[in-house]
Amino acid sequence: MSSGITRVRAPGFAGREGGADTVRVITSPHDRRPLPAELRAYLDQLVEHTRSVCGTHLASVIAVGSLALDDYRHGRSDVDVTVVVDDSLPASAVHDLAEVLAHPRLPCPAPGLELVVYGQEFAGRPSGEGGYLLDLNTGPLLPEKAGFDAAGSPAFWYVIDRSVAHQAGLTLFGYPARDVIAEPERPELYAALRASIREHSDGEGHLADNRVLNGCRSVAFCRTGRWMAKRRAAKEVATHEEDFRPLIEAAVRSFERPRSASAALPTDEVRAFLARVRDRVEESAGQGSEPDRHAD
Incomplete structure (x- = not known):
C-alpha cells in the first residue's frame, strides 16, 4: 500500500x-x-x-x-x-x-x-x-x-x-x-463477558496464561469501560487482587514466551481466579449500563 x-x-x-x-x-x-x-x-x-x-x-x-x-x-x-x-x-x-x-x-x-x-x-x-x-x-x-x-x-x-x-x-x-462498526450495548457486552468466562473456566482448547489474561481484560473493562491490552490489564488487576497477584504475574511471564513454550499454571487457582472475575462482572452488570469507574 x-x-x-x-x-x-x-x-x-x-x-x-x-x-x-x-x-x-x-x-x-x-x-x-x-x-x-x-x-x-x-x-x-x-x-x-x-x-x-x-x-x-x-x-x-x-x-x-x-x-x-x-x-x-x-x-x-x-x-x-x-x-x-x-x-x-x-x-x-x-x-x-x-x-x-x-x-x-x-x-x-x-x-x-x-x-x-x-x-x-x-x-x-x-x-x-x-x-x-x-x-x-x-x-x-x-x-x-x-x-x-x-x-x-x-x-x-x-x-x-x-x-x-x-x-x-x-x-x-x-x-x-x-x-x-457499532459499539454493542452495555448489557450485550456483559452477557458476552459472562459467556467468555464460562468458556475459559472450562479450559478446553485454551492456554492457561491466556485464560488468566482474558479474565484480567474483562475485569479492566468493567472498571473503565475500555479495552486494554492483556498485559496492561494484568498489571492493573494485580494491584487490586493481591491473593491472585502471583498467578497473574506467572501468566504474564508465560505469555511473553512463544506459544509452544507456555507454562502450566495451577488449575485450581486459574478456576478460582475466573470465579472472581465472574463475580466482578456480575457486580458491574448489577450497577447498571455504565462501567464501574473506581479509581485505579
Missing part, C-alpha cells in the same frame, strides 16, 4: 468528502500507527487480495485484537482482522475470499489469522449476535476453519471483537472503524 489518502467509487456508501458513493480510503497503515515489521508485507497482501475479491463492495479492512491494542507479540499473537462489505456482495465472493486468504496459499507469518467478515448493515448497528458472513481461522498453528453460518457459533467472541474494533480498531483500508 502506498502512503496517503485516495478515494474510490463504491456503490452504497455515501462519502464524507466529495460526492455520494465515495469511500474514503486510508492507505497509511493503521491510521498512521506503525505495523509490526514482521506483518507489514503480509497485511499489504491480505488487503490487496481482499480488494481483488470484493472490489467496490469492500468498505473497510480493520486490524483488531492485539494489533489494535498495541500488544502484538510475534510468535505468540494471532493476527485478528475484521472486514466490512456492502450487503450486495455475492455469497460466492465470500467463499472465494476464504480460499484466497487461507494459509499456505497466503502464508501467514503469525501462529494464525482470525478474520471475520460482516455485512455493512449488520456491522453498523449494535447487536449481541454473531452476525458474520465469514469466520476464517487459518495459519500454521491454528486449526483450519471457514464458517459461513453465524447461528452455529457462540456469539460472545464476535461481540467483544466488534467492541474492540469500535474503540480501537486500526483501519488498513476504507472507512475508519468507528464509522462502520
